[in-house]
Amino acid sequence: MKKKVLIVEDEFIVANNLRQVLQRFGYEVSGIAASGEEAEELLQREKPDIALLDIRLQGKLSGIDLARKLRSEHIAFIYLSANSNRKILEEARATEPYGFLVKPFRKKDLMVMLDIAWYRHMHSLEARERREHLLQQQIEEAAHEDATGRQKILKLARILLPHIPFDFITSGLRPLNTAQFDDKGYLRIGFDEYQFIGTEELLTITNLKKAALPVVLANSQTDINTVICNEIQDEKLHVPSLLKTLAGTFNIRSYLVFPVTLNNGLSFHYFFYSRRLDVYTDNHIALLNRLRPSITALSERIMYEDDPADSLLNPAGAFTNLQGETVNRPEFRNIIGSHHLLLAALDLTAQVAPHNTSVLILGESGTGKEQVAQSIHLLSPRKNAPFIKVNCAAIPATLIESELFGHEKGAFTGATEKRKGKFEQADGGTVFLDEIGELPLEMQVKILRVLQEKEIEPIGGNAPLQVNVRIVAATNRNLEEEVARGNFRLDLYYRLNVFPITLPPLRERRSDIEGLAVYFAEKFCREFNKPFNGITASMMETMLTYDWPGNIRQLENVLEQSAILNDGRSPLELRRNLTGTSPAPLATTDIKTLDDVKRVQRETEREYIISILRKTAGRIRGANGAAELLNIKPTTLESKMEKLDIKKNDFLSSTKDIRG
């Protein structure tokens, strides 16, 4: 069936030209609108599949206003604009378009963009249907499971989390009974770790006196309707209320309330709370509404199937054990951290992994993009096929084509053997294109071809080869800026950006620094065969306040260095200041005695020798060995090392593992 396209363009000649081109390529043009108002009318009447939108239009409505309407009606749209300035691009981006073409464009570009838009649209619709069907099934199963009310709430929380994010979820009857508080909920404390919060737990953690509870509850009556609050206003926090208590204790910034009506007419509410601003949208409410029948059925069970065994679940009922009910995914086992920004990124990772969708991972250098790419692969049906990484920045422009797509024997001087490229090597698996922003423009077209046609053309080959690969790309650049500068193809950007995942820089998730530091410290001490005696308070304090421009990789390197320089008896110390420009003081105490001087001298000498041994990978003798570099006899160096407790073997292993 022909796809119906609506043209929204106020320049008659351009619009007419577009119509002719579209018809020639097999599309049906369902109308031309010169203003937003006309377009609204045509939308109702013609129900097009795709709309081509000029941004500036006659009349009050702009193309961007219209786009919001199209999105809510699930109609795909592509912007056609002469304007590519950054502000407009950003505004347009916020409407999540299916494509963007800058005028003047070639017919061919328009056709490619329409293809991409349709692919993205179908993919999202199909995925949505599949996802919702599965969700419904899972909720129904949870309702019929032999479990307590509390366990059922946890089950529902886990099912909904990838679709409706939260840091804390509670549920209970409304209006509130001020004499008896029965809300139950879960606080998220890790990727798949939750802490049960009932009345007792709430009182303990919020330091609220039992006697004060009725006052708090009396001020906490909620609307009977669905509510979204994306920024809690201060005035809501003037009187003591449940919201004030939760916002203060858990740093809640936004929330969503979803009520369902039970068979007996009572209203049972779900409260989703987030530590981020602007998290909740009408799409979340629309999804909950579609799931309403199964959520209502589950709520009946939650309300009336609580059994006495419930209280045995957590006999202490206390907040002493923060481990909650833990089922962590092994695919994330090397990912440390529980900051809500990291968890939000991991939620997206788990959500997209099973599908074949391309993923674009964004984030500063060293934030863990490669690790997330690997998790996507491991969580996908492709996990037993290869995961091939290509660092687009590290391969010289002249070699990149053959590296990616391979070559035939004799294809160019030096091609003495036929060679498979990375895409062919990864057949059935995943190709991770790291630093995709560095890829030359002519290679970008070829990647687009892999995405669209699923085929590659080895250099010197005479026919294209079909490949079955999933592409996961990453960049620390702002690709939109690169598009605006003409360094990155807009069509490739749109095709890759179907599912973006952004990783937060370490300075925005400081609460994870301590856990990461201990994880790396233990790892390196184990690797260097040294006992781990903790980390000094001053080192930890410095690390907690530092900005970490190199993110987790830099933190990892700092801990590695501290572990190398550690004597195996004391806690790890910071041996250089974190900017790496000058050494940190060797000891925190003042130098007052001759012994202090000797100790500092000994430390300095030790550090210097260690730095040389690291360079030579522990080699003492021969040309460019440590003794030659230090300009002393090898035997003298060996006895100094013995005196200073430096072990050659430490360097053999450490150098091998030092990361770039």
Ligand SMILES: Nc1ncnc2c1ncn2[C@@H]1O[C@H](COP(=O)(O)OP(=O)(O)OP(=O)(O)O)[C@@H](O)[C@H]1O
């Ligand atoms: N959450 C985490 N927990 C533990 N280790 C991590 C975490 N995130 C990253 N790392 C470690 O930090 C280092 C850098 O991570 P990775 O290489 O994935 O970052 P990247 O964003 O891909 O960096 P670049 O942009 O420079 O390629 C790796 O050694 C990785 O194992």
